[in-house]
Amino acid sequence: MTTTNQPILALAVGNTRTRFGILRGPDVSDARSLPNSDVNAIAEQASALAASAAAGSAIIASVNAPIADQLESRLDLAEVYRLGRDLPIPLAHSLDDASTLGQDRALNALAAFAKVKQACAIIDAGTAITIDFIDGQGTFHGGIIAPGLSLMLNSLHHHTHALPKLDPANPDPARGPFGKDTRHAMLLGVRNAAIGLARHTIETFAEKYEAYPQIIATGGDAQTLFANDELIEHIVPDLQLLGIAEACRLALDHEADQNAADDAD
Numbered sequence: 001m002t003t004t005n006q007p008i009l010a011l012a013v014g015n016t017r018t019r020f021g022i023l024r025g026p027d028v029s030d031a032r033s034l035p036n037s038d039v040n041a042i043a044e045q046a047s048a049l050a051a052s053a054a055a056g057s058a059i060i061a062s063v064n065a066p067i068a069d070q071l072e073s074r075l076d077l078a079e080v081y082r083l084g085r086d087l088p089i090p091l092a093h094s095l096d097d098a099s100t101l102g103q104d105r106a107l108n109a110l111a112a113f114a115k116v117k118q119a120c121a122i123i124d125a126g127t128a129i130t131i132d133f134i135d136g137q138g139t140f141h142g143g144i145i146a147p148g149l150s151l152m153l154n155s156l157h158h159h160t161h162a163l164p165k166l167d168p169a170n171p172d173p174a175r176g177p178f179g180k181d182t183r184h185a186m187l188l189g190v191r192n193a194a195i196g197l198a199r200h201t202i203e204t205f206a207e208k209y210e211a212y213p214q215i216i217a218t219g220g221d222a223q224t225l226f227a228n229d230e231l232i233e234h235i236v237p238d239l240q241l242l243g244i245a246e247a248c249r250l251a252l253d254h255e256a257d258q259n260a261a262d263d264a265d
Helices: 039-052 065-074 103-116 149-158 182-209 222-226 239-264
Strands: 008-013 017-024 027-035 057-062 079-082 120-125 128-134 140-147 214-218
Touching: 008 039, 008 065, 008 239, 017 039, 017 239, 027 039, 027 239, 039 065, 057 065, 057 103, 057 239, 065 079, 103 120, 103 128, 103 140, 103 214, 103 239, 120 182, 120 222, 128 182, 140 149, 140 182, 149 182, 182 222, 214 222, 214 239
Parallel strands: 008 057, 057 079, 120 214
Antiparallel strands: 008 017, 017 027, 120 128, 128 140
8 A cells, every 4th residue: 555545445343343434535434334243245335335436445453353354355355454464553552561452442542642632532432332541642541441331231131030132222311310110220220331431430531640631432322322421522433444544644654754764875
């Protein structure tokens, strides 16, 4: 890959869903998500999207290697790159062991810092809820990992006798804060757990950093949890895809610098 001027298909393979869209420089367009249960559908729709945008290459980020491997072999494109294998994710960090850091969290961090250029916290509300902190120099300091809304609801259903299986949804605010039936109580419970987790975690980050960071939310449940929440400055649905664009830009800038240094020698 030698330029970001041409459109590129970007795919972020998650635990349960894959989101993909077209990168044009730092921008993402035509983004959509499909469940990982149908890899053929993802490959077909992603390949068709690439063809319609005249994108000849794809970049895959993944926290789910088996699905990513299948997609890589089924995409109908001339060039398919994998982050971490073909392209690095150049993220400064203070972790004890960065080898276990998921690409989703690293890419969210790159994109968030590129967006705000100051200390920020990222809440990614998906299959898991992750909350991470990046300081004012763009260094990733880590964060927390907790169950997402679906995991909490599924756990309640599978580990009790009578609680029903539910999909995440906002409880009706007109019904108030007291669960009026089992479904209402469960939806209130997992929502309050997630929001309370976010607020407490951000407070501990701010105490440690001695300043309040900007807060960015992303992930499939971000709107459900944080729409109109005064805690959140930005909800960015495609933060991870924007992170792929940023990783690509940084890699190409590094390549250009290396070429310039070689020419100078």
